[in-house]
Amino acid sequence: MRDLKSMKTLSLGAALGALLAAITLSPAQAANPLELNFWLSGPKYDGRVAPCESALSTITSQFHEKESMYWNSTLTITAYGNIHEVAFRPWQSDNMPRRFCSGNAQTSDGATRIVNFSIIEDGGFSGYGQGVDWCVTGLDRNWAYNPGCRSALP
Template identity: 70%
Template sequence: MRDFFRSLMRPVGGAALGVFLGLMAFGQAAQAANPLELNFWLSGPRYDGRVKDCEAALGTITHQFWEKESAHWNSSLKITAYGQIRETAFRPWQSDNIPRRYCSADVMLSDGKLRQVHYSLIEDGGFAGFGQGVEWCVTGLDRNWAYNPGCKAARP
């Protein structure tokens, strides 16, 4: 008896799909936007290039590094000191891009090793576009290869 009902449903399913596709064929074609819809109140980004200095990101990097190492890699590594903080580039590409300040610094880790950190401060790059955003990479500790090879993708 079950097979009887299944055999009845198969042609109905195919017919329903045919009717749906037939109705879609008679729908209206897409039209271009009229002048009011075109760029109405869409003035584009207004980046002023107000990006903080390199030193402003160090607290964020220290906290995020500790959080990543302890939560994801089960490591007790922490950044204990910074040295030779320097700007490597500011808005290195054309002016239509989001303003970024690229920096590098030497970091001393809790294991006693000296490494380099490459980072960028991004205008309106924080959560949901509010505040400065920071992207960083510690050379030799990019374990998920997000900026591989050797943190090259974190530099300009």
């Protein structure tokens, strides 16, 4: 009786192993129509990107946070001027819609610097809301947008 039970278990294990091997070793195939209807529809970018002025409060708060946390600086942005759009969706239409902007930012040390930034549709945390990438010329201390914040533009 025990031999029969262990024989059934062994044959069931062998069958499951063969099934698993067949699944993993089979060539990859494209998604079937049923799979395409569930969660594989792809991005649907509408191109609804906020105007340039809507990002200024985000830039101000993120600039203050970066300066105080990483550079031990009390520098803040106190005013903006000449904010204008540089480009909207400069690349092909199936890329994430972005609005590129530029302008002047006056900092608490009295200097006026150029700020380049982009507003990205679905670019916020976990793809929710609009995200903002920005760079203040002369204060890109980790050279993320080098040279001279030009990499923040298209």
